[in-house]
Amino acid sequence: MNILLLGGTGTAGRSTLPVLLAAGHTVSVHVRSDLAAARLQPLGVAAIRFDAEDPEALRSVLRGQDAVIDHRVALPPTSRSILPGGWRSFQHLRGPALGLLVDTMIEAGVPRLVRDLVTFVYEDGGDAWLDEASPASARGAMAANLLAEAHVSRLTAAGGEGVVLRCGLFYGPDDRMSVETVRLARRGAALLLGSDAAWHSALHTSDVGTAVLAALEVPPGVYNVVDDEPLRRCELVALLAKSAGRRRLHRPPGLMVPLAGAAGRVQARSHRISNQRFREATGWRPRVSSRQDGWPAVFAALR
Numbered sequence: 001m002n003i004l005l006l007g008g009t010g011t012a013g014r015s016t017l018p019v020l021l022a023a024g025h026t027v028s029v030h031v032r033s034d035l036a037a038a039r040l041q042p043l044g045v046a047a048i049r050f051d052a053e054d055p056e057a058l059r060s061v062l063r064g065q066d067a068v069i070d071h072r073v074a075l076p077p078t079s080r081s082i083l084p085g086g087w088r089s090f091q092h093l094r095g096p097a098l099g100l101l102v103d104t105m106i107e108a109g110v111p112r113l114v115r116d117l118v119t120f121v122y123e124d125g126g127d128a129w130l131d132e133a134s135p136a137s138a139r140g141a142m143a144a145n146l147l148a149e150a151h152v153s154r155l156t157a158a159g160g161e162g163v164v165l166r167c168g169l170f171y172g173p174d175d176r177m178s179v180e181t182v183r184l185a186r187r188g189a190a191l192l193l194g195s196d197a198a199w200h201s202a203l204h205t206s207d208v209g210t211a212v213l214a215a216l217e218v219p220p221g222v223y224n225v226v227d228d229e230p231l232r233r234c235e236l237v238a239l240l241a242k243s244a245g246r247r248r249l250h251r252p253p254g255l256m257v258p259l260a261g262a263a264g265r266v267q268a269r270s271h272r273i274s275n276q277r278f279r280e281a282t283g284w285r286p287r288v289s290s291r292q293d294g295w296p297a298v299f300a301a302l303r
């Protein structure tokens with residue numbers, strides 16, 4: 001397939017690109033700087049610098065593509081995440097920028113879009129397993145996740161094939177947040193919100209690329225992409241402590257949850273998420289099926 005990859009220079013993109021190339025796809029990667037283009041040169045992919053919000057430029061780049069994979073995201077730095085307007089770029093990329101992409105794909109006849117989003121949209125499920133039919137809700141900036149899903153389904157409604165991957169929280173040696181998690185754990189802290197009993201679902205970064213590859217063939221719709229073993233917060237904290245060689249880790253008090261804004265509130269929900277639908281539809285299996293194996297290896301890699 002001829003594939004346009006947006007957001008290909010980030011964590012998810014670094015996982016996706018080699019998998020697509022190994023599968024024989026021809027990939028054009030959107031870049032925003034000459035430095036990013038130079039970094040991609042050794043891989044033998046076309047790095048294209050263009051304004052993805054200019055309809056004319058987008059139309060021209062989409063010509064001849066069979067699919068688009070959109071990994072774009074702009075998260076605010078922690079210091080700005082509770083300020084009004086802190087999430088503006090995040091909302092823009094999931095709202096108008098994605099809307100423009102979908103409109104232009106429909107016009108250009110590019111059939112398939114794979115958009116990775118997040119599992120944070122599910123309501124708190126307590127101890128129940130959550131699948132794609134479980135209730136979803138999002139407020140404030142987090143509502144942009146559901147708006148993005150609505151844009152993707154517009155492509156399907158117009159005769160195309162829109163696929164949303166609701167991914168669990170990424171972790172891996174090449175993920176910025178994981179590097180911070182390891183650093184903090186070694187100092188005796190874990191910035192995990194939510195009660196001890198609440199469930200938490202994740203995905204190793206090395207499994208993002210294979211999921212995206214599988215999503216190029218799956219029937220359109222919404223799929224959970226998480227590893228096989230959700231953990232309770234208390235299990236996760238114990239695992240991080242053990243991996244860091246600490247007896248215990250200090251966690252933020254519960255009163256931090258409302259202070260952490262919309263993003264903090266969704267992170268505190270209990271999310272015991274099932275990947276069964278995606279596994280059955282594609283045969284995909286996570287290479288790292290549990291954080292019980294994954295986190296110790298991340299700590300070792302970041303020694």
Ligand SMILES: NC(=O)c1ccc[n+]([C@@H]2O[C@H](COP(=O)([O-])OP(=O)(O)OC[C@H]3O[C@@H](n4cnc5c(N)ncnc54)[C@H](OP(=O)(O)O)[C@@H]3O)[C@@H](O)[C@H]2O)c1
Nearest residue numbers: 007008009010011012032072073074116117167168169170
């Ligand atoms: N990280 C997680 O834990 C996690 C969990 C579940 C789902 N996801 C989802 O996975 C996707 C990818 O996340 P990630 O962790 O790979 O993010 P990332 O490492 O921060 O990469 C973000 C990518 O988006 C690009 N980008 C940022 N602002 C842009 C803009 N205004 N216009 C065009 N491109 C822009 C960046 O390009 P530059 O290199 O030029 O800045 C980069 O390629 C996101 O949708 C995210 O919500 C992430």
